[in-house]
Amino acid sequence: MKYREFGKLGIQGSAFGLGCMRFNGAASGDSVIDEQKAISLIRRAIDGGVTYLDTAYVYLDKTSETVLGKALRDGYRDRVTIATKMPMEYVHNREEMQALLDEELKKLQTDHIDFYLMHGINREKWEYFKSIGAPQFFDDMKREGKIRYKCFSFHGPYEDFEFILNDWDWDMVQIQYNFMDVENQAGTKGLELAGRLGIPVVIMEGLLGGRLANAPENVQALYDAFPVKRSPVEWAFRWLCNHPQIATVLSGCNEPEQIDDNLRIFDTVEPGIMTADELKLIDDVRAAYVSRTKIGCTGCRYCMPCPNGVDIPGIFAVWNSSALYNADPKENFGMKMILKNGATPDKCVACGACEAACPQHLSIIGELQRAWGEMMG
Ligand SMILES: NC(=O)c1ccc[n+]([C@@H]2O[C@H](COP(=O)([O-])OP(=O)(O)OC[C@H]3O[C@@H](n4cnc5c(N)ncnc54)[C@H](OP(=O)(O)O)[C@@H]3O)[C@@H](O)[C@H]2O)c1
Numbered sequence: 001m002k003y004r005e006f007g008k009l010g011i012q013g014s015a016f017g018l019g020c021m022r023f024n025g026a027a028s029g030d031s032v033i034d035e036q037k038a039i040s041l042i043r044r045a046i047d048g049g050v051t052y053l054d055t056a057y058v059y060l061d062k063t064s065e066t067v068l069g070k071a072l073r074d075g076y077r078d079r080v081t082i083a084t085k086m087p088m089e090y091v092h093n094r095e096e097m098q099a100l101l102d103e104e105l106k107k108l109q110t111d112h113i114d115f116y117l118m119h120g121i122n123r124e125k126w127e128y129f130k131s132i133g134a135p136q137f138f139d140d141m142k143r144e145g146k147i148r149y150k151c152f153s154f155h156g157p158y159e160d161f162e163f164i165l166n167d168w169d170w171d172m173v174q175i176q177y178n179f180m181d182v183e184n185q186a187g188t189k190g191l192e193l194a195g196r197l198g199i200p201v202v203i204m205e206g207l208l209g210g211r212l213a214n215a216p217e218n219v220q221a222l223y224d225a226f227p228v229k230r231s232p233v234e235w236a237f238r239w240l241c242n243h244p245q246i247a248t249v250l251s252g253c254n255e256p257e258q259i260d261d262n263l264r265i266f267d268t269v270e271p272g273i274m275t276a277d278e279l280k281l282i283d284d285v286r287a288a289y290v291s292r293t294k295i296g297c298t299g300c301r302y303c304m305p306c307p308n309g310v311d312i313p314g315i316f317a318v319w320n321s322s323a324l325y326n327a328d329p330k331e332n333f334g335m336k337m338i339l340k341n342g343a344t345p346d347k348c349v350a351c352g353a354c355e356a357a358c359p360q361h362l363s364i365i366g367e368l369q370r371a372w373g374e375m376m377g
Contacts, residue, residue, distance in 0.1 A: 001049030001263065002270055006247045008198035009149065009171060013081060013248050015241055016266035017052035017202065018045045018259075020068050021059045022252030033060050035067055042071035044256055046079055048263040052248045054174075054202070056085040056119055057104060069109035077110055083174075083202070084108065085119035085153060088128055097137045101146065115172055115202075116147035122156030126164045135168055153204065154186055161186040162193060172247070174202040178212060179239045179282050180289060180324075181205070195245030203240055203249045211325040212236045219288045226281050234265045239282050241269035294319045294374075295367055296360050303354035303364060311343035312354055312364060319371040329375040345372045 003012040023038040042053070053072075055064045065084060072080065084104055091097045105111065116138065118129050129135070138150040149171035154161055165173065173194055175186040182188045194201045207213050215223060215232045223232060230238070240249050249266075253259045274282075297316035306312055314334050322329040329335050338344060345368040354364045 001267055002241075003051075004247050004271075005200075006172065007195070007200035007245075009200060014049055014051040014266070015249060015269060016045075016050055016237075016262050017054055017083075017248035017250045018042065018050050019204065019250040019252035020053060020055040020064045022254060023060060023064070023067070024254050033063050033067060035070070038067045039071040041253060041256065041259055042068065043076060044259050045253070045263070046076055048259065049267075050263075051080050052083065052202075052250075053080050054083045054204075054250050055108075056087070056117075057090065057100065058085075058087050058119070065104055065107040069107050072109065081114035081148075082108060082110065083115035083117060083151070084113055085117040086134070087119045088121070088125050091134075092132060094133055094137055097132070097134065101141065105146065112146055112148060114148045115151050116141070116149065117172075117174060118152040120155050121152050121164065122154070123160035123163055126152075126160075126167070154190075156185065158185070158187055158189055161190045165190075165193060165197065165199065170199055172200045172202060174204055174250075176205040177201075177203045177240065177246075178206050178208055178236060179286055180208060180212070182286075191243060191245050200247035201245050203246055206240050206249045206251060207233060207236050208325070211327060214326070215285075216289075216292065216324075216326045218291065219285050222281065222284050222288055226277075228278075231261075233261065235282065235285070237262070237265050238269050238274065238278075241266070242271060242274040242279075244271035246271075289324050292324045294323045294371065295362065297362060298360065300359060302357045302359055306348075307351060307353060308347040308349055309341075309343055310345055310347050310368065311338050311341065312368065314338050314343065315345065315368060315371055319375060322375065335375070345369055 002015040004015050006013055023033050053068060055068050057065065086097065086100060090100055104113065118134060121129065138147065141147045142150060151170060151172040151174065152164065153174035155176065175190060177191060191201055213233050223235065237249060240246055251262055253262060295316050297313055299313045299317060301313055303312045315338060318329050318332045318335045322332060348365060348368055350365050352365065358364060
């Protein structure tokens, strides 16, 4: 296992951090977490050198912290740092923040949390956290030793990220990043900004939730043609670890083989390791993914709101994403929301308001029907 610097904090952590969000059910297909399996996966990772474990109050129907707490008995707690999170939805004042943190400490069976994060914030959520006094609370808890570092995880546009990062003296930040997300969310610009400020960056969704683990044919052909043979997972992690700003790359693993594979990969990677040819391969791989795009919708939302309630950019986003990653659109979270909200193309009356507003001049009316036919047909 390689260990990496945590920016200005003056500590090191394992390059591979175990995400505790994706442990699945028992072999029976039960949706309830298979506790014994999860505990054994966590201990396997720690025995292999992992020192960074990421969980959150809400993960796995609020059972993830409890299972992690059990896994960290028998001396394992002293060998690792724990990151967990405060969800905005559950706190409205200082008393509730205190109660939530105390509950987390109890579930994790520890007297302190190393990295405490405001969970999944954007500008709006940060303003909310400020309005209920969360920064003061985090400062006080740090002084009392209940948390070591005050942090946030981020989902939102780069502008929000820049604002939040400069708005407080954060110790660490967690962002979604992988070779397909260089211009999405915080993106490369955000990673570099954090690096300039000395704020360590922890990565989530390094494999896009597993989607980058199974390359479609045109992408696999590029990997196969490269003189050095590596799996898509290894290429994705190697590319991430090439960035010096990154402290830890989280990966959620469901099987011991995945833990072992990741332990092997993270033993070989460090900042600046990729050659020019390797970097070009990843550029080509990205272009090969993008070439699978179905429609040039940029998600600018000029077409919205649709007078009849069709989620035009949402439908095109699912269409593109499922084509890019060879994934089942019916399993897509965005698709589930579209169906739940009834924002489907059958509501379209072809009024043309969207096409008149689209800066990309897309033939939205026809493309919506084509997208729906391909995805749901
Ligand atoms: N704060 C937030 O808002 C937030 C949001 C998302 C995630 N997170 C955290 O970040 C962690 C990492 O995110 P993630 O779980 O989405 O990570 P990820 O690495 O992008 O995806 C994890 C998935 O990749 C697959 N995988 C992992 N290692 C593999 C290997 N060696 N070979 C083949 N497949 C492999 C598994 O998919 P299969 O299960 O399909 O095999 C696994 O479930 C989470 O567990 C969570 O702790 C936080």
